[in-house]
Amino acid sequence: MNDNMKVTITEGPEVIITISGRLDTNSSADFEKTIEPILSGTALKVKMNCTDLKYVSSSGLRLFLLLQKKLSHRNGTLRLCGLSADVREVFDVTGFSALFLIE
Secondary structure, three states: OOOOOEEEEEOOOOEEEEEEEEEOOOOHHHHHHHHHHHHHOOOOEEEEEEEEEEEEOHHHHHHHHHHHHHHHHOOOEEEEEOOOHHHHHHHHHHOHHHOOEEO
């Protein structure tokens, strides 16, 4: 499988962001551009489907946190689902697991 990052966004009552591959220094700028409409928009409920996310670096974690903060400022919620054991470990080791609603 190709490890290049891919992102799809499905609009609805809850916006669903599906991310696959690697979210790292090389791909974080593209990810930020892709989610910019959500960052600057009015969505209140966002679900991040991470089932096929293979790796996340500190630059990727920064963007998860940015999205969380933007949604919190407008009383919205971000839910993360489908974290692999490796990605979950990154969240646990960095303390980010306590900052996010992870299903």
